[in-house]
Amino acid sequence: MKNDIEKIFFTEEMIQNRVRELGRILSADYEGKVPLLVGVLKGSFIFLADLARYMDILCDIEFMTVSSYGAGTKTSGEVKITKALGSVIENRHVIVVEDILDSGLTLEYLKKYLSELNPASVKICAFLDKPSRRQVPIIADYVGYECTDAFYVGYGLDYAGHYRNLPFIGSLKPEIYS
Numbered sequence: 001m002k003n004d005i006e007k008i009f010f011t012e013e014m015i016q017n018r019v020r021e022l023g024r025i026l027s028a029d030y031e032g033k034v035p036l037l038v039g040v041l042k043g044s045f046i047f048l049a050d051l052a053r054y055m056d057i058l059c060d061i062e063f064m065t066v067s068s069y070g071a072g073t074k075t076s077g078e079v080k081i082t083k084a085l086g087s088v089i090e091n092r093h094v095i096v097v098e099d100i101l102d103s104g105l106t107l108e109y110l111k112k113y114l115s116e117l118n119p120a121s122v123k124i125c126a127f128l129d130k131p132s133r134r135q136v137p138i139i140a141d142y143v144g145y146e147c148t149d150a151f152y153v154g155y156g157l158d159y160a161g162h163y164r165n166l167p168f169i170g171s172l173k174p175e176i177y178s
């Protein structure tokens, strides 16, 4: 699997250092609020697992599945909820946890959807932010790293379902796509 990687952009150490920092920041910002972390599957599962362990305050954890990319590398533009939230979020402080903010279509849709369920607040925490690709003006409240317009895999990010389990984030060799 590692032989398929062309370049590593974010090493395991960089990722863990930054997630530890985000965990500290969220713990301070949400002290006494028992936030609800909502992981957007599948991509967020590793980031959320690390982030939650770096938080030292009480929190609840939920997952939703939202899909717009299918097996390809370009967004279809149409966002679908394929697994709904398992609990009521009314009056809760919600933090949506994402592996990547790209066109912004997924998070724009989700933020609107969740806001209509009367939470106390909805904030976004995305590990990677690719501002150059944004199609809608959505901004993450907490970001791990801003990144360039490459196609990344690892740390939850996939190509055709694979590579999510790499502990670093990198790009694939071009021959892997063909």
Ligand code: PRP
Binding pocket: 040, 041, 042, 043, 044, 066, 067, 068, 069, 070, 075, 098, 099, 100, 101, 102, 103, 104, 105, 106, 107, 157, 158
């Ligand atoms: C990825 C990622 C985000 C979304 C971001 O999900 O996890 O949810 O795309 O892209 P956007 O800002 O352009 O909407 P994907 O649909 O690939 O599903 P996955 O999480 O199962 O990999």
